[in-house]
Amino acid sequence: MQRYLILLAMLLLTCSPKYTIDYNRPVKPISFPRDHAAHNSAQMEWWYYTGHLKAGDGSEYGFEVTFFKRITNEDRAPGCLRFIPAYYLLDVGMIGHFAVTDLKKKRFASTEKDNFLFTKWKADPESYNVVISDWHARDKNGVHCVRARMKGYAIDLYLTPRKPAALNGRNGIVQKGDTHANYYYSFTNLQVTGNITVDGKIKPVKGKAWMDHEYGVMKLEKTQTGWDWFSLQLENNTELMIYLIKDNHRPVPKSGGTYVDAKGKVHWLSLGDITVKTLATWQSGRTKGVYPSEWRIDVKRLGLSLHIKPRLAEQELDHKPVTYWEGAVDVKGTEGKKEVKGLGYVELVGYCPGKNFSDLEL
DSSP states (O other), X not given: OHHHHHHHHHHHHHTSOSSOOOOSOOOSOOOTTGGGSOOTTOSEEXXXXXXXXXXXXXXXXXXXXXXXXXEOTTOBOSGGGTTSBGGGTOSEEEEEEEEEEETTTTEEEEEEEESOTTOOEEEOSSSXXXXXXXXXXXXXXXXXXXXXXXXXXXXXXEEEESSOOXXXXXXXXXXXXXXXXXXXXXXXXXXXXXXXXXTTEEEXXXXXXXXXXXXXXXXXXXXXXXXXXXXXXXXXXXXXXXXXXXXXXXXXXXXXXXXXXXXXXXXXXXXXXXXXXXXXXXXXTTTOOEEEEEEEEEEGGGTEEEEEEESSSOOEEEOSSOEEEEEEEEEEEEETTEEEEEEEEEEEESOSTTSSXXXXXX
C-alpha cells in the first residue's frame, strides 16, 4: 500500500502547475521593452490591435487582431473533461480573434484560433513574439509586425509608433474594482503600412492603428458583467481612451480613461470627468444581443464633445470566450470652439445573455 501511495504522490507532483500566478496588487513600474513580452506570472494577458486601412483603389477596411493568453492554474478542462484541472492538459491557453470590416462591400467577417490540439503557438517571455498557428504579432526593431488570415481576408501589416506608449491609470496600473487591478498601456498612434488580401487579391494599404496590452489578475467583481471601451483617434493628432466597467449596467466608480495630447503627454481621466450617453441601439439577428450603437461623449475638463457612430452596424464577434461587439466607428464633434473628426473602435462586452463575462465557468 505504501508503494502505491508514493506512486500517487509522484503522479500528483508531476501534474502540478508549471507557472505561479502573482495575485498581489501590481506596484512594480512598467519597463520597456521588457514588458512588451509575455508575463507567465500574469493569470490573464492580451495584446490587442484595432485600426483603419485604405487601399489605392479607395476601398477602406477596419481590422481587429487580438491574442489572449491565460495561465490555466484555476481553470477546469472543457466539456466532458471538466472533472480535471485544465493545467493537466495545457499550462497556457491561447485564443486569437481576427476581424475585418469591409466598408465598400458592407461586410463583416471574423474568426478565431486557439492553441489546443497540438497547434503551434508561442508567447515569448523574453521578447515580444506571440504566435498561434500562422498568426503572429512581434517586434522587429521597434516596428510591430502583425499577420492573420481567414477565409476571404488576410493582413500582413507593419505598425510604427508615432508616440510613446501611454501608461493608463496611475503609472500603467488600472483599478477594475475594489479588489482587482492590472497593468495596462496603449500605443495610441501607430502608422500602418503593408497588405490586405481580399478574396485572393493583394492590396497595398496605409492607415492608422491602436494597440493595447493588459496583463495581471483581470477578474471582475461578481456583479460586474462586462464593459464599454472606446479608442478614438482624432485628426488633430490627439487620442482618447475610455473604459466603463459595468455593474448592473452602470459604470463602476473605478472606470476612467486616458487623453493623449498632440505632443504625446498623457492625461488620466476619472469617471467624474466623462459623460457617455447612448443615443441608439442595435440588436443582433444571430445572438439576439442588444448593443448600444450610437453615443455622445463629453469630457468637460478637455472641452471635448463627440458624436460616435458605427461605420457598420453588424460588427459582432460570436467566439470564445464571450460574445461581444467590436467595431469601427466615425467620430465628429468639437474641442472647445474647434470642429474635430476622426475614427475609432468601440468594444462592448456584456450585452449577449448567456455569453457574458459573468457566465464563464472557469
